[in-house]
Amino acid sequence: MKPAPFSYVRAASVEHALEVLAEHGDEALVLAGGQSLVPMLNLRLVQPAVVLDINALRGLAAIQPHTAGGLQIGALVRHREIAVHPMVAARAPLLRAAAPWIAHPAVRHRGTLGGSLALGDPAAEWPACAVALDATIRLASRAGGERCVAAESFFQGLYQSERRGDELLVGCDLAQPSHDSVFSFRELARRHGDYAAVGLAVSACGRPGAWRTLRLVFFGVGDTPVRAIACGAALAAGAGLAEARAQLEAELEPRADLWFSAQAKRHLAVHLLREAWRDLGHPTAGE
Ligand SMILES: Cc1cc2nc3c(=O)[nH]c(=O)nc-3n(C[C@H](O)[C@H](O)[C@H](O)COP(=O)(O)OP(=O)(O)OC[C@H]3O[C@@H](n4cnc5c(N)ncnc54)[C@H](O)[C@@H]3O)c2cc1C
Structure with missing residues (x-):
């Protein structure tokens, strides 16, 4: 199938992009890496009046230090850049660990952080990492200037x-990890490169x-990234794995998908909790 007709606008500056969005609102869709938008256009799942290409906005394609040692990642930064950038490895190792799990090299070379966050696929890696890292998402508009929203909301x-x-x-801003920060990233998929089962x-x-x-964020289990708050609180209070698992089973209500029942997803989530428990350095005798 081919897309329904649309007008194509290549933004020359952020201000230009904001002008177009102010004029067309929901009738305009931003084209970043195109790895999700183009299939959606071709299948006519979306039929925007305007496609706004932001690929010329080089100012949005930078990874740079943020205040107090954190990291500022522009919306147009590609998944591949996040995977290999030394500043990401040093200041946001969770992103470094997650990047290779996103699709395949061809998709990672085009797909962007901003596209993934804006799309908000519940089985995607970046939204879950953003919530786990308590990241801040920056949004700009002609009418309101720039505003910041916590990834969790x-x-x-x-x-x-x-x-x-x-x-x-x-863009997306991340705080500097502290000297005793620890991270874990775990994923189960039917085949490597597929979206996560859990x-x-x-x-x-x-x-x-x-x-x-301690922020535990599951993905592939609900409509959004799902923070396991009770389970995290139990672990923070010194609970063992058995108690943390009981909390998780009580609070997680996975949604079945085409391949996995809710029960299977719950089982996989418990498995990942056990792996994360080890990654965080808990004694295996406590399992
Ligand atoms: C075969 C295949 C496998 C994939 N597997 C995975 C996977 O395992 N995990 C995963 O996370 N993703 C996966 N993806 C999706 C991929 O990561 C996409 O790159 C990502 O979801 C969207 O990023 P994009 O830059 O391509 O955005 P686009 O496709 O250009 O846009 C996606 C949506 O976000 C909007 N948008 C984009 N940028 C902005 C912006 N800056 N501001 C406002 N709105 C914006 C667009 O209008 C559109 O609605 C896969 C894609 C393919 C084709």
Whole structure:
């Protein structure tokens, strides 16, 4: 199938892009890597009046240090760049660990961080990592300037987010990890490169049995990334794996998909919790 007719606009600047979005709102769709948008256009799942190509906006394609040692990643940064950038390895090792799990090299060379966050696929890696890292998502509009939204409140439902139709997602900010930060990224997929059946992104500060913060975020289990709050709180309070597992089973309500029942997803989630438990340095005797 071919896309329905649309007007193509290549943004010459962020201001130009915001003008177009202000004029057309939901009738305009941003083209970043095109790895999700182009198939959606071809299948006529979306039929925008305007496709706004932002690929010339080089200012959105940078990874740079942020205040207080954190990291600022522009919306147009490709998955592949995140996988290999030394500053990401040093300041956001969770992203480094997650990147190879996204699709295949061809998709990773085109797909962007901003596209993945804006799309908000519930089985995608970046949205879960953004929530686990307590990232801030930056949105810009002609009417409102720039505003920041915590990743945890950005994802509102299945492919639904806080982003308004007149807003461009311009970047994502991450805080500097502390000296005792630990991360774990685990994923199970039918084949490597497929979207996750179930995945788990974890960010923690402290040490086993005495975590100051611990954010466990599952993906592939609901309409958005799902934070296992009770399970994380139990681990932070020094609970063993059995208790953490019981908390997880009580709070997680996985949604079946084409291949996995809810029960199978719950089973896989528990398996990933056990693996993350080890990654975080808990003694295996406590399993
Ligand atoms: C075969 C295949 C396998 C894949 N497997 C995975 C996988 O395992 N995990 C995974 O996470 N992804 C996977 N993807 C999706 C891929 O990661 C996409 O790159 C990503 O979802 C969207 O990024 P994009 O830059 O291509 O965005 P696009 O396709 O250009 O856009 C996606 C959506 O976001 C909007 N958008 C894009 N950028 C912005 C912006 N800056 N501001 C506002 N709106 C914006 C677009 O209008 C569109 O609605 C796969 C894709 C393919 C084709």
